[in-house]
Structures are given as structure tokens and as C-alpha cells.
Amino acid sequence: MTIAASSLPEVASLIHDGMTIGIGGWGSRRKPMALVRQIVRSGARDLRIVSFGGPDVGILCATGQASEVVHGFVSLDSIAIDPHFAAARQSGSVHNVEYDEGMLVAGLRAAARRLPFEVTRSGAGSDAVTRNPHIRTITSPYADAEVLVAMPAVPLDLALLHLDRADAAGTAVCLGPDLFFDDLFAGAAARTVVSVEAVVDTADLLAGAGPTSSVLDRTLTDLVVASPGGAGFTAHPPHASRDERLQRAYVEAAASPHAWADFRARFLDVDDDAYRAAVASFHAEAAS
Incomplete structure (x- = not known):
């Protein structure tokens, strides 16, 4: 039975060394960044990350937790190359497995079936x-x-997704224009965690939903976590556009170990409330 978790730290306890973790979203769009922070906080190492990659991949390369990245691409969309992933790939600190996007879809679909x-x-x-x-x-x-x-097949130990709403039974809804392939990540995984903007009553799941909305069946989810703004600085329509200023700061943090340590301490090694406070402070500083 799916259980609506009371806090994100419960997710960190599910993450262990050597896992294969699939991360939903697409490039720098609707990435489950609050859940990625839980991977960071778990301290788990030797992770095999499967993703249509964006900053999720770059972060886990920069923290040294990813030992292998299986991907159709890695991009920040408005910034073509993620420098953290590029540095790890060029240095050989991660094993890079690059597929055609359709190949990765086929591998996830085979695992789901x-x-x-x-x-x-x-x-x-x-x-x-x-x-x-x-x-x-x-x-x-x-x-x-x-x-x-x-x-x-590309089977996963754990899938991490961020959608818009879910009920306590695990049915989740994407209100934006594209579910991407989150349903395949969920189907390919032994366990799936979905963070959402809000946990709501079942009757309210599709309230105001547009024609492009998608439903993720509750049989594909194992844990639901309320995390408003859980897509972080990645784009999450209809809730938020990409935070280009913070994404640029993430990119610039690749300039030196000191810059990365500062970014990580401020935006990654923190709980959800501290993260939101750090983002608010960051934008206030930029505006002053």
C-alpha cells in the first residue's frame, strides 16, 4: 500500500550503495530535485543513474556518488552542456553509457513489461x-x-519522480504538457517514490486539469511525498518556469572545488525549508 510520507528524510533511508536509480523528468524540466537532495544527504555511493539527464546527473557526478550514468542525453536546455557531468565524463570518474533516446525508452519499456x-x-x-x-x-x-x-531491459531498483498532485493511495497527476517517460521509469522500478506539489483528496486530483494532463496509476507508486517546489530550479509548468539565475549559479559552481562546496552547502546539504530560504535569500541578494 502506498503511504503518504510526512517528510522527505524518509526517502533517504531507501537509498543504499550500489543501487540503480532512475530519475524522471527531461533535461532541466520537472526534475525531482528535492528527491535528488535526499540522494545527496543519504551519502550513498557507487550509484548507477539512469536519466534523460539534466542537473540531477550533474549534481550526482559532482558529489562523487554516481559511478555510472546511463542516459539518452545530458543537458540543461537553456545551457547546452552540464559542466559537472562533462568534467566527470572527461576525467573518467564516471562510466558513461550513452544510448539513442529511443533505445533508452525501449529498455525502460522492456523492464516495465x-x-x-x-x-x-x-x-x-x-x-x-x-x-x-x-x-x-x-x-x-x-x-x-x-x-x-x-x-x-533497463531495470531499476528505485525511481524518483516529481509530479503535481497525488492522493494518499498513490495515484499521481501531471498537469503540465508532457509526462515525458515517467510512467516507464515507474514501471521499470522495484520501488517508486513520487514527490508532488500537494497531496490531495482523490476527488480533487483532476480539478481544473487541462487536456494534456496525465495520470500515473497508483499501482506504479510506492511512496508519495509532499514537496512544494520540489522540481527546484528546473522548469515545472504550470507551476514555475525554470529559475535561470539559480541554474546559472549551479553552472558557475563548477569553476572550482571551493565554489562547488559553497553551492552544495547552501542548496544541497539542507532540508526543504532551508532550501527555500536559501533560494529566497539568493534572489534577494541578486536584486539588491
Whole structure:
């Protein structure tokens, strides 16, 4: 049964060394940043991170907690390259597994369906296949005899998502224009944690919802956590646009170990209330 957690720190206790953690959202859009902070606060190491990556990936590379990153891309959208991820990739401190976006979708979908692989055309003939020696091809058994990619399943120990509303039974709603592939992350995971702007009565889940809203079935969730503003500085329509000023500060923190230590102490090694206070103080300082 899904339980509405009373506080984010309960999530940190679920995170252990060596886990494979899938993180929902897309680039610097609707990333579960409050949950990413719980990964940081857990101190867990040797993590395999699966993501359509944004600052979630960069942060966990900068903290040294990610040992492998499985991704379709890593970007901050308005800033093309995440410097923290780039530095880790260039130094070899993380093992980089790069797939075509469609390949990663196929791998998550195979895991969600409890299949060993999914057949796809995505990545066929590209370096995404030739540079990943564990990827196999398969010949169609029918008259066409087409050679296709047999994308292996990408199972997850834990999926972390941020949506808009949920009820205590675990049904969650995305009010924005795109669920991205959060449902596949949830389906591929042994356990799924969803942070939301608000936990509401079931009758209020779709109040005022537009035609693009999506529902994540309660059978896919295990823990719901109320975390207003839990997408952090990433874009979360209809609630908030991307906080470009804070994202820029995150990027600039890659300039030196001292700058990163300051950013981490102020915005990551803190609880939810302290994070909001730090963001308010940061913008007040910038405006003065």
C-alpha cells in the first residue's frame, strides 16, 4: 500500500550503495530535485543513474556518488552542456553509457513489461550500438529478414519522480504538457517514490486539469511525498518556469572545488525549508 510520507528524510533511508536509480523528468524540466537532495544527504555511493539527464546527473557526478550514468542525453536546455557531468565524463570518474533516446525508452519499456529486451529500429547503424558492445542485433524471423536492435531491459531498483498532485493511495497527476517517460521509469522500478506539489483528496486530483494532463496509476507508486517546489530550479509548468539565475549559479559552481562546496552547502546539504530560504535569500541578494 502506498503511504503518504510526512517528510522527505524518509526517502533517504531507501537509498543504499550500489543501487540503480532512475530519475524522471527531461533535461532541466520537472526534475525531482528535492528527491535528488535526499540522494545527496543519504551519502550513498557507487550509484548507477539512469536519466534523460539534466542537473540531477550533474549534481550526482559532482558529489562523487554516481559511478555510472546511463542516459539518452545530458543537458540543461537553456545551457547546452552540464559542466559537472562533462568534467566527470572527461576525467573518467564516471562510466558513461550513452544510448539513442529511443533505445533508452525501449529498455525502460522492456523492464516495465518484465521482458529481457525490446526489438527496435532506434540506434540501428549508429555509434550508440557499435560503442556499446553489450547491445545485440536480431534478425526478423519473417520474410523481411530486417536486422533490428535488441535493446536490453533497463531495470531499476528505485525511481524518483516529481509530479503535481497525488492522493494518499498513490495515484499521481501531471498537469503540465508532457509526462515525458515517467510512467516507464515507474514501471521499470522495484520501488517508486513520487514527490508532488500537494497531496490531495482523490476527488480533487483532476480539478481544473487541462487536456494534456496525465495520470500515473497508483499501482506504479510506492511512496508519495509532499514537496512544494520540489522540481527546484528546473522548469515545472504550470507551476514555475525554470529559475535561470539559480541554474546559472549551479553552472558557475563548477569553476572550482571551493565554489562547488559553497553551492552544495547552501542548496544541497539542507532540508526543504532551508532550501527555500536559501533560494529566497539568493534572489534577494541578486536584486539588491
